[in-house]
Amino acid sequence: EVQLVETGGGLIHPGGPLRLSCAASGFTVSSDYMSWVRQAPGMGLEWVSVFYGSGTTYYAESVRGRFIISRDNSRNTLHLQMNSLRAEDTAVYYCARHGSGSYFDSWGQGTLVTVSS
Amino acid sequence: EIVMTQSPATLSVSPGERATLSCRASQSVSSNLAWYQQEPGQAPRLLIYGASTRATGVPARFSGSVSGTEFTLTISSLQSEDFAVYYCQQYDNWPLTFGGGTRVEIK
Numbered sequence: 001e002v003q004l005v006e007t008g009g010g011l012i013h014p015g016g017p018l019r020l021s022c023a024a025s026g027f028t029v030s031s032d033y034m035s036w037v038r039q040a041p042g043m044g045l046e047w048v049s050v051f052y053g054s055g056t057t058y059y060a061e062s063v064r065g066r067f068i069i070s071r072d073n074s075r076n077t078l079h080l081q082m083n084s085l086r087a088e089d090t091a092v093y094y095c096a097r098h099g100s101g102s103y104f105d106s107w108g109q110g111t112l113v114t115v116s117s
Numbered sequence: 118e119i120v121m122t123q124s125p126a127t128l129s130v131s132p133g134e135r136a137t138l139s140c141r142a143s144q145s146v147s148s149n150l151a152w153y154q155q156e157p158g159q160a161p162r163l164l165i166y167g168a169s170t171r172a173t174g175v176p177a178r179f180s181g182s183v184s185g186t187e188f189t190l191t192i193s194s195l196q197s198e199d200f201a202v203y204y205c206q207q208y209d210n211w212p213l214t215f216g217g218g219t220r221v222e223i224k
Contacts, residue, residue: 035213045153045161045204047213058211061118094160102208103151105172107160 002026002106004095009111016085016115022078022095022108030073033098036080038091039110048093050102051078063089085115119143119207123216129224130195138219140188140205148183149209152190155218156201164203165190195221 008020020036033052039045049059049069057069068081078095092110099105120143130136140150148168153161163172165181168188178193192199200223205216 044218045206045215047206047215050211050213060212099163099166101149101151101166102213103149103163103166103206104153104161105163105166107162109160 002097004097004106004108006093006095006108006111009093009113011114011116012085013117014086014115017081017083018085018113020080020082020093020095020111020113022080024076024078024095024097027097028073029071029076029078033102034071034078035096035098035104036069036078037094037096037104037107038089039094040088040091043091046091049080050098052098082113085113087115089113090115118212119146119210119214121205121207121214121216123203123205123219125219126217127220127222129222131224132197133194134224136192136195136199136221138190138192138203138221140190140216142186142188142207145186146207146209149207150181150183150188151206151208152179152181152188153204153206154199154201155204161204192221 003025035050036048051069066084070079094110095108096104097106122141150168152165155161168183169181
């Protein structure tokens with residue numbers, strides 16, 4: 001059974017860094033495209049970043065230059081390093097596995113990041 | 118960036134009735150369109166991909182169709198567990214983009 005468990009969320013001051021992790025089981029993260037998707041309180045879904053292959057990454061314009069996605073094959077884990085956080089980054093962050101196309105066939109339960117002073 | 122527009126924002130339907138949700142892409146996305154269901158406090162769940170292919174375990178009352186850049190999700194007979202928010206997502210081009218969602222509520 002595929003399972004994704006996100007950790008690392010919390011309350012952080014504007015400008016601060018935070019690192020999210022997504023532990024995968026039931027499949028190998030290195031074999032699939034993996035993304036982070038976020039959802040601000042009461043709002044819709046926003047794709048954030050993807051990691052695939054040997055290290056190909058893409059980012060949404062809203063986070064490019066501030067967030068870094070990475071993968072630890074030995075721990076079967078995806079990470080999202082978030083720097084220079086802003087209030088508008090406040091959201092539940094989901095880790096998601098891509099299906100055969102770039103739709104999301106499996107999701108974690110999400111981790112809440114709150115950026116506030 | 119491809120903009121996905123969902124309508125209506127809210128749909129009020131009685132249990133047992135049919136619900137029709139729309140999603141329009143700002144440019145062609147071929148059939149690279151997925152639908153998700155999200156219940157309160159839960160992660161989204163994949164319903165449909167490839168515009169019309171049901172994901173594993175999704176009941177047959179859910180169906181998807183496409184005409185050009187207009188996509189439709191139809192729920193043939195609403196059950197109590199179907200009252201939720203539905204999102205479409207295109208995966209034809211980066212960045213991947215979602216529609217704003219349609220809330221299906223009990224009438």
